[in-house]
Amino acid sequence: MYCREDLRKLKRITLLWDYIRQVTEANTPLLMGDAGELRFA
Numbered sequence: 001m002y003c004r005e006d007l008r009k010l011k012r013i014t015l016l017w018d019y020i021r022q023v024t025e026a027n028t029p030l031l032m033g034d035a036g037e038l039r040f041a
Helices: 011-026
Strands: none
């Protein structure tokens, strides 16, 4: 993902990125094709 440097430190941007990171980590098996269900963080 890409974000402009001046926006990177905004709280709403860091919260969104943290959420996306958590959901991605929780759904690694799904993204790798090893599971068939989506889990939310």
